[in-house]
Amino acid sequence: MKAKTVLPAVAMTAVSMVLTLAVVVMWLGGAVPWPVALVVGLGIDGGWLATLAYERRLAAQGDHSGPVTAVGWSFGLLATGVLIAHALTADHSRGAWLAVAWLPLAAKALWLVHGLWERTALTPSALGAIRGIQQEARDEAAVARARLRAQAATEETRLTAVTAAGARVARVQAKTAATLAGAWSTLESARQGEGTGRALTSVTARVTPDVTPAWELPVWGPTDPVPALETGPALTDAQLDELVVEIRDSRTPPLSYREMATRFRTAGHSASEVRLRAAWKRVVA
Template identity: 75%
Template structure:
């Protein structure tokens, strides 16, 4: 009965619209109407097979049946002999009513306890699916936010590194230009003639390369102030003229002694003060 109703509806739609548009378009419109009704019936049957029911789906199915009946009645009223078309105009509603009776029979085949259990299980499944979808969406948004933040931070770091490299390159170029200048050697010789031989009046830029790790010194005993003053006094009196603090500090550490820079400088001041007073 449903198939016959669809065929009649499709034929009426094609006859109606075929006069105002190509019959292919009218055929598509009729198939669309029948396809919507068939899809609604199929979905309603699927719900019924699961022991479920949807009022909205049922209402949509009845709407399609009413539209098909109205189409057949309107076409019958426009014909010279409407009896034949009116005789089949009730088929869509009758087909829908038969589907309704069949669904009611299927529901009566189950006990109320079974129907309640089926509804509870289906509701739990829907709730679980909704919670899972919400969790996945939240995780996706969180991951997207994290990726955006990491990307922006990486871009900022890259820009800072590029600017730093550009400035370092400019400074290095300036140093190289100064080293290769005509008056650089003479100026450095005048300023640093105490440490720069006159035969080699040039200087080189520092070279970046692998760094050799210095040997780890064994832990030396902590020196008292008296011992520290004695060692500094001996180093101070070992040369003439007396060494500077920087030279004395180098010899002090080369000898294997260990002391903080503050304590060593304080001992240096005490020894030099005593030597000046003497």
Template identity: 80%
Template structure:
């Protein structure tokens, strides 16, 4: 990279020095002896070359001198001025003006080379920078891959949860339909004419004079009802059972139904067979 900036500057400097020397000798050779013109041309080129060498020495030491830089640009301006003056006094002024910028161009190239030297990095530093950049690119690629994988995993999880929820909903719907059909069957059986006959044939030998009634079970969650005011009493006799059933039935207004009374009866800790309890209910309700 050093050669890419220094070689154009060296070539431009050599061309501009030769051109300056030739112009001075041709232009002043007609007015003064050519030896004098040669000395003048060499003086301009020598001063320019000397200041350039000193600038390069300071740059190699990491230093800079503003006066030396000003003197170097002054020599470049003088050389350019000589070329412009010669072009204006020559019949082919356009051609000479086209090359009169070469001294300043050479100084500009040396300026560019100096800027590059002040910002140049060693191969080791450049290798470290490339390694850091590559590591950053690798980390970014890994992060993107991780995000894509997480997104795919989340999508799969959501799909599975949605599918499971749909299956649960279908099972619940099918269960509700089954329960509904079963409940309808129970209700049909309870309301049927043959149900009473069947119950009568079974319960009549046990409880004469009691007409059985089949109540449907409670479908769904139910909370046990506590009756703190009622203490557990002996229900061995029918009279005691009748008194207890009457107290529970009339504990609320309007009186409780058989199902509610039975639930409170058993929640209070009393015990009696369903046949005796229903018979007591019939007696007190009558």
């Protein structure tokens, strides 16, 4: 990774130094002896190379010097100025010389980029740790997305199942309500029929001779809750008979067994259904 920034800077510096030396020798060769022109060219390149080496040494130590950097850029500007002056005074290929006149400044800029890269470069272990953290974050995000998608699918399935079950329950309730309505309609018709009582009495006449019970079919409607009874001493048959007679004859015509039993229990008396019905039969007989 380091070679990607340092190699272009080295190549650009070498080309710039060669061009600067060649231009100085060609430009001053006609005015002064060529050894003098060569010394001048080498002086410019040597000063540039010396300041560059010093800058690299300071950078390796984690330090920086403003004056050294200014001197280095001065040598780069001087080399660029020499190339531009030669291009402007050349009799031929002026455009080509102007095209390469920017190379010294470009070399300095590449070294600046390389210095910035070195100050921000990380070790392989740090880069590996960063990659691991990024991968862990991506894994957690992927798992979270998968979990959310799974939860959404599960919730959708649950809602679909609940909706379907509710629809089935509603259909069953509607069917049951229709069946109950028909059954209670039949019972009500039988209850209101004129021959219902006579038919039931004729069936039970052999079982309860000389007794004409008042047959009543159940009525479909709201019921009144009966308060809880406190357990007290058991009633004797005589006491039970007296209570049944008292409650039955409390209204004219006498109360039916159903009404009498309701008032008996509402009044707070306690007796089993078998004993209460047996007392009713004794009283009626």
